[in-house]
Amino acid sequence: MSETMRNRPSGPMNGGRALAEMLRLAGAGPMFGMGGFQLLPFYDAIGHVGLTHHLINDERCGAFAADAYARVTNRPGICDGTLGPGATNLLTGLVESLNGGIPIIAISGNTNRAHSWKNMTQECRQVEILRPAVKEVMRIEMISRIPELLRRAFAVATSGRPGPVLLDVPEDVCHGTHDFAAEAFEIDEATLKAPARRARPDRAEIERAAKLIAKAKRPLLLVGGGIHLSEAYQALTKLAEAQSIPVAHTMSGKGSISCANPLSVGLFGRYSRIANDMIDASDCLVVVGCKLGEIATKRFTLPPAHIPMIHLDIVAEEIGRCIPAEVSLWGDARAGLEDLAEALSDSDRTARARRTDYVAEVAPRLRKWEAEAAPRLNSPDRPVHMARLCRELNKTLPAESILVADGGFAGHWTGLLYDTKQAGRHFIPDRGLASIGYGLPGGIGACLAAPDRPVVAISGDGGFNMTLGDLESARRIKCGLTIIVVNNAASGYVKALQHAMMGGRYQSADLNEMDYAAIARTMGCGGIRVEDPEALAPALQQGMEERDRPTVVDVVVTRDPAQMLPAVDNRTVQIKQGDRVA
Numbered sequence: 001m002s003e004t005m006r007n008r009p010s011g012p013m014n015g016g017r018a019l020a021e022m023l024r025l026a027g028a029g030p031m032f033g034m035g036g037f038q039l040l041p042f043y044d045a046i047g048h049v050g051l052t053h054h055l056i057n058d059e060r061c062g063a064f065a066a067d068a069y070a071r072v073t074n075r076p077g078i079c080d081g082t083l084g085p086g087a088t089n090l091l092t093g094l095v096e097s098l099n100g101g102i103p104i105i106a107i108s109g110n111t112n113r114a115h116s117w118k119n120m121t122q123e124c125r126q127v128e129i130l131r132p133a134v135k136e137v138m139r140i141e142m143i144s145r146i147p148e149l150l151r152r153a154f155a156v157a158t159s160g161r162p163g164p165v166l167l168d169v170p171e172d173v174c175h176g177t178h179d180f181a182a183e184a185f186e187i188d189e190a191t192l193k194a195p196a197r198r199a200r201p202d203r204a205e206i207e208r209a210a211k212l213i214a215k216a217k218r219p220l221l222l223v224g225g226g227i228h229l230s231e232a233y234q235a236l237t238k239l240a241e242a243q244s245i246p247v248a249h250t251m252s253g254k255g256s257i258s259c260a261n262p263l264s265v266g267l268f269g270r271y272s273r274i275a276n277d278m279i280d281a282s283d284c285l286v287v288v289g290c291k292l293g294e295i296a297t298k299r300f301t302l303p304p305a306h307i308p309m310i311h312l313d314i315v316a317e318e319i320g321r322c323i324p325a326e327v328s329l330w331g332d333a334r335a336g337l338e339d340l341a342e343a344l345s346d347s348d349r350t351a352r353a354r355r356t357d358y359v360a361e362v363a364p365r366l367r368k369w370e371a372e373a374a375p376r377l378n379s380p381d382r383p384v385h386m387a388r389l390c391r392e393l394n395k396t397l398p399a400e401s402i403l404v405a406d407g408g409f410a411g412h413w414t415g416l417l418y419d420t421k422q423a424g425r426h427f428i429p430d431r432g433l434a435s436i437g438y439g440l441p442g443g444i445g446a447c448l449a450a451p452d453r454p455v456v457a458i459s460g461d462g463g464f465n466m467t468l469g470d471l472e473s474a475r476r477i478k479c480g481l482t483i484i485v486v487n488n489a490a491s492g493y494v495k496a497l498q499h500a501m502m503g504g505r506y507q508s509a510d511l512n513e514m515d516y517a518a519i520a521r522t523m524g525c526g527g528i529r530v531e532d533p534e535a536l537a538p539a540l541q542q543g544m545e546e547r548d549r550p551t552v553v554d555v556v557v558t559r560d561p562a563q564m565l566p567a568v569d570n571r572t573v574q575i576k577q578g579d580r581v582a
C-alpha cells in the first residue's frame with residue numbers, strides 16, 4: 001500500500017477540510033492567497049493537515065507566485081481568492097498561466113447557494129468572468145464530490161498542454177459537512193506533475209521529418225517554452241549534438257539548451273543576436289514546443305515562407321496556426337525529439353561531417369556580434385547601461401540560479417543578453433500575457449520552489465510599483481530574493497514608443513523619481529542603490545548572500561527614451577536587422 005493510501009482520512013468533515021486533505025495527498029507545495037469568510041474552513045484545515053499557505057497582499061500576485069512556483073517545479077502552483085474581488089483579482093495571473101501552459105489550481109470562494117443572486121456582499125459573476133482565463137472551471141456543487149473534482153483538477157492542469165484550473169467553491173460546500181469514506185481520497189500520482197502523460201508523434205511523420213532533416217545542409221532548431229514543460233533538455237541537446245543542428249530559442253525557451261553550448265545561437269524573433277540571420281540562411285527549420293507568435297516571428301515576418309518547416313507540438317491545432325508546416329508532429333516534445341534522434345541515428349556521423357563548416361560558422365558570427373555589442377555590454381556609463389547590467393548578471397549569477405524577468409524592458413533586455421549557464425528553467429519571463437508586475441511575486445514563487453538556489457528578479461520601476469505591497473509578503477515569508485528595479489523614472493516602453501512614433505510627445509509616460517532602496521529599507525528589507533556600474537556585481541552578491549530577507553537593488557538607468565529599446569522595434573521603424581543589437 002502506498003504512503004498516500006495509508007494516510008487517507010475518513011469520517012465526517014467539512015468541505016474545507018476535505019479540500020485540504022486532497023491537496024495534502026497531492027503533495028501540494030506552498031499556497032498563496034488572501035482569506036475571506038467563504039473559505040475559512042479550508043484555511044482552518046491548512047495548518048492542521050500540514051500544508052503551507054502564505055498570505056499575499058494582492059491575489060494577482062498570489063497567482064503570479066503560483067505560476068513561477070509551477071515553472072520551477074512543473075507541479076501545479078496553488079492560489080486562492082475569496083468571493084468576488086478576491087476571485088477577480090486572480091484573473092491576470094491565471095491568463096498568464098493559460099497562455100504559458102502552466103499548471104495551476106486556483107480556488108475561489110463563492111456565495112452560499114441559499115442566498116446567491118440576492119445582492120450578497122462582494123458577489124459577482126466570477127465564474128463567468130474567469131471562465132475564459134482558465135483551461136477548465138470546476139464548480140463544486142456537492143461536498144461529497146470534492147475528492148473527485150480535485151483529482152480531476154490535477155489531471156486537467158498537468159495533461160496535454162498544462163494550464164490553470166479554477167475550483168469554484170460555494171460557501172455552503174466549504175462550511176458544510178459530509179461523512180467521507182477513506183476510499184474517496186485517492187489521487188493519480190501521474191497527474192501531480194506536468195507532463196502527466198507523454199504522447200508520441202505518428203511514426204510515419206517522424207520518418208518524413210527525419211528524411212527532411214537528413215537532406216538539409218543548414219537545419220536549425222527553433223525552441224520555445226514547451227521544452228521546459230516537457231523537460232526535454234537532454235533529448236534536445238542530444239539531437240542537436242548528434243546531428244550538428246544549432247538551436248535558437250524564444251524568450252520562454254531560453255535554457256532549453258545551455259546558452260553556453262557551442263550550438264546555441266541565442267534568441268530569435270523581435271530581438272536577436274545572430275539567430276535571425278541563421279534562420280534566413282537555413283534550409284530546414286525544426287520548431288519544437290513553440291507557438292511562433294508575434295514576438296518570435298517579428299510580427300509574422302519570420303521565418304521566410306520558402307524554408308520547409310517541421311513543427312512538433314503537444315497541441316495539434318497549434319501546428320501551422322501562424323506558419324504552414326511541411327511536417328506536423330503531434331506529441332510530447334521530449335518523446336518527439338527522442339524519436340527523431342532515433343530515426344536519424346544511423347546518419348549521425350555523416351551528418352556531423354557534412355555540417356562541420358556549417359556549425360563552425362556559429363562561433364565567429366557570435367564573436368562578430370559580441371564585438372559590435374561590446375561598447376554597450378562593457379559600458380562605463382552613468383546612468384547604468386542596460387546592456388552592462390545584463391553583462392554583470394551574466395558574470396555574477398551562478399549556474400544553478402534563477403532569473404525572473406518582468407514584462408517591461410527588463411524581460412526584453414535580459415531575453416536578448418542574459419545567458420543561462422546550464423539547461424533548465426533558469427530564466428523565467430512572463431511571456432504568456434507579458435504583464436508588468438510579475439517580477440516580485442514571480443521571484444517569491446521561484447524562491448519557495450528552489451529555496452537553496454539564488455533567485456534574482458528584475459523588474460521595471462512601473463512593474464515594481466504595481467506590486468510593491470508584496471515586498472511585505474516577501475519579507476514575512478523570509479524570501480532571500482534579490483530584486484533589481486530598473487529605475488528609469490518612466491513607463492519606459494511607452495515613452496520609447498512615443499519618442500519613436502509620436503515625435504516625442506509624451507503622455508502619461510513619466511514616473512516620479514523614487515529611491516526604491518530606501519523604500520525597501522523602510523520596509524525592513526535590504527536596499528542598495530546603484531548608480532555606478534562598478535557597484536552592480538557587489539550589490540548583486542550582497543543580495544544573493546541574504547538568505548532570509550529580500551534585497552532591492554535599485555539601479556539607476558538611462559532616462560533618455562532614445563536609448564531604451566534593446567533593438568529596433570519592428571512595429572515602429574523599419575531599420576536593417578542588426579543595426580542596433582543592444
Ligand SMILES: Cc1ncc(C[n+]2csc(CCOP(=O)(O)OP(=O)(O)O)c2C)c(N)n1
Pocket residue numbers: 407408409410434435436437459460461462463464486488490491492493494
Ligand atoms: C499590466 C500591464 N499594463 C500595461 C502594459 C504595457 N506595457 C508594457 S511595458 C510597459 C512599461 C512598463 O514600465 P516599467 O515597468 O517601468 O518598465 P520599463 O519599460 O520602464 O523598463 C507597459 C506599460 C503591460 N505589459 N502590462
Ligand SMILES: [Mg+2]
Pocket residue numbers: 408460461462486487488489490491492
Ligand atoms: Mg520604468
